[in-house]
Amino acid sequence: MHLKNPPHVNARFAETATLGGHIGLRPVALPARPARVLVLFGADWDGRLLPRYARSGRYRFHEHGFDLFRFPSNARLMWFDLWRFVDRMVERYRGRIDAVFSSNEQFGALAAALVAQRLGLPGADPACLLRAQHKYEARVRLREIAPELCPDFELIPYTITPEDARRLRYPLFVKPVKATFSVLARRCDTPADLIEHLRFHPWEKHIISRLIEPHNQALKRFPQFRVSSRHLLVEELLEGRQINVDGYVHGGRIHLLGMADELMYPGTMAFARFASPATVDAALHARLLGATERVLRGFGLVHGFFNLEFFVAADGCLKLIEINPRLAAQLAQVHDWVHGVDTYELGFAMALNRPLPAAQPPRFGAAASFVWRSFDGTSCPRMPSRDDLHWLARELPLARLELYPKRGASLQREIKWLGSHRWAVLNMPGRDEADLRTRYERVCARFGWPSSY
Structure with missing residues (x-):
């Protein structure tokens, strides 16, 4: 594998770029018939973009799933069964679709990989994807393939006792083995902080159980994973700047989309903005690319988008925060504006096993x-x-x-x-x-x- 920038990533930006005008789709030859694309768990970032591609006449979308963060759609979480959903999609769309696509972290990416595998369509390896999404299994693999990138970590249950809480080293960072949007991820400075953070009302316990149950349902059919999602990870506290690395893997080659600075609200671990391009010098850029390639090769991720988050400590030491094997949809337009890459067009091409569209000259700095x-x-x-x-x-x-x-x-x-x-x-x-x-x-x-x- 060789990590490669797409064309024009380092091109100079036009001095005359303005904010006016319509966002046009990339020029692609019109096929004999629209490609039939199954989109799973599309949410807010997909919602305004997919209709534009549908209007181009190149795609016909079939959308299924629900929005985890909007009521009443998210009420379906209470009875959602991953395998029943996958079976229904396979039965309904066998021979009727050409591709499966999802940018959703919680359920969509895994469901898309499972459906694509069953239908013989291009997609990520579900086992590799599960390992990357399972934060404990991901840490275990990272410790094997790139120990210098791996923070110290330990597995704990949700119902930790005061005695077990006291034996941990503080301050620490705690996060669920499986979650999204940093749910329940928090710095704890004392055992009392940790115990209070993990005290839930019965309804909260039920919601948490439903959030992680689909991941547990998947794990039961992959015996190589022995730790359920009903756990949390505690890690050493890391300090430094955070950098987001986005890219994709296609045909055995790793390609960079771009890097963005992750800037926090002062004194917190809450994102204030993702700024592109990241302010990195040539040496740090090369180190991040090298680390990205080691991680992707070690995890066996050979198809689709990836989103890696790194800590860069004051002494320059790199640590991997997490690996997300899907398109970071919130940054999709950012890559288009700054790097000239239409990530949705790119994602559809990979899912359809078609030639990838060329990057265009970037329009903004x-x-x-x-x-x-x-x-x-x-x-x-x-x-x-x-x-x-x-x-x-x-x-x-x-x-x-x-x-x-x-x-x-x-x-x-x-x-x-x-x-x-x-x-x-x-x-x-x-x-x-x-x-x-x-x-x-x-x-x-x-x-x-x-x-x-």
Whole structure:
């Protein structure tokens, strides 16, 4: 394998790039008939993009699954059975689809791999994907293949006793063996902190059980994995900057999409923005690529997208936070704007076993995914009005805003489980970093929202 930049990744950006204009699809020859693509667990980031590809006449999408973070769709979690879902998709679509696609971390990527395998379509190896998603099994494999990248870790149950909590080394970082969106991931400074963090009401216990049950259902048919998802991982506390490495594996070769800085709210481990391109020098860039290649080869990931998160300590030491074997859909448009890569078109081509589309010259010098959060049990301070949204569409037509206001028990649960409440996300490009910041602060001023820059 050889990790390779797609064409134009390092090209200079056009001085005349502006934020106006329509996001056009890449020029691809129209096939004899639309490709039939099964999309599993598409959510907010897919929702606005997939219709554009459907309108091109090249694809016909069949969508199944539910949105884990929106009611009433997420009520289906209470009775969801992974294997029954896979069996139903296989029975319904055998001979009727050409590809399976998902960018969803919690259930979609695994379900897509299982369906593709059963239907003989291109897809990730389910066993390799399961190992990467299972944080304990992933740490065990990482310790074998690249021990210098692996933090010290230990497995604990959800119902840890005070005696067992006291024998751990503090401060520590705790996270579930299987979760998404950093649910229940938290720094704990004392045994009392850990015990309090893992104290749940009966309804919370039921939700947690349902969240991890599909992963456990999958593990039962893969005897090489002996640790259920009903555990947590405790790790040494890591400090330093975080860098996101996105790419894809195709035809035995590893390709880089781009790197982004993961910037936090001060004094927290909560993301404030993902900024692309990352500010890395040539030496660090090469080290990150080398580490990425070792990890992917060691995990046997040979098809599809990947998203790796690294810590870079003050002394330059690299540690792998986690490996996500799927497209980071929140950053898909960022790669298009800054690196000229249409990741959805690329993903469909890989799933269809077609020639991959060429990257285009990048249109912007910087882009970011901005995240607004509260830490005090409140939600969005002011929802944008219809006039505000019209202003955003007129002034910044490429900007994409997603709103996630919550209240009541669901808001309090999010504060407890995530340590904060993510109430809005804005993806936006700029001519350069300074221009991007100016545009972000214009949005903050118009909406009356706080700036985290």
